[in-house]
Amino acid sequence: MWEGYEMPDKILTIGQMARRSGLPISTLHFYERRGLIASQRDDANRRVYRRETLRRVTVIKVAQRAGVTLAEIERALSHLPTDTVPNTADWERLSTIWHDDLTARIETLTALRDKMAICIGCGCLSVDRCALANPEDRLGKEGPGARYIGG
Template sequence: MAMKRIDPEDWGKELTVGEVARRSGVAVSALHFYETRGLIRSHRNRGNQRRYPREVLRRVAVIKVAQRVGVPLASIKAALDSLPDGRSPTAADWARLSRIWRDELDARIGQLQRLRDQLDGCIGCGCLSIKACRLRNPWDELAEHGPGAHLLEP
């Protein structure tokens, strides 16, 4: 399918939520969700319909890429909030944000590798059996730390 060329007169034209959804490949409901979370912004026209600046497409693209690699929405919001005047990220901004997220991703990769390596014997919380986990969790001592896989936490 050929991309429709944008008439130069339309560059300043604001987009409807449907246009943003179609152009970004994100469902309208997801756009509304992003807006309630403060990731993107719109304003209402005289007919009380949402209108988005064209720059929202870049913000949505950044959100999609960050989500795809596993960055939590709270981290995405914090990163976007760090931009002056809530503008869309530039290439330099993206490089800075990706360096920050790289550390988070490296930590998550380490957790996943530990889980993979322990998966066949114990998932790290002592839940399989006291007999099988005596060396890792004698007498279910990890229960004192509450629920979860404590041996996998850094």
């Protein structure tokens, strides 16, 4: 068992974690199976978490709401300590990892929204004219005519 277990205010049961985080117990189990959080068993064989784990769960929730994939979250959290409260530098490193990715995603979605405005009321989805149907016009850059004939 963890050091400090004798201090019950430092330990949360899975029910307490679920209430405090607003997540179902099944989600906490899922996070644990993915290695995002860790628990131990107390003397009564109950699953218990360090209080710091609640902060990790909050980070996971916020990141998922921002569209960060679970794989990206796993990668980022693997750089954070599991046995102590992450410090300011830890959080700064984490936010830096996601900042560029979120910025790129926002730019992509903004461009998509703007292109969609052109298409509203049109519906042609023409590969020649429509930026949504043919967003990068990759084959168009290779010149006119069919590209895949005979393949």
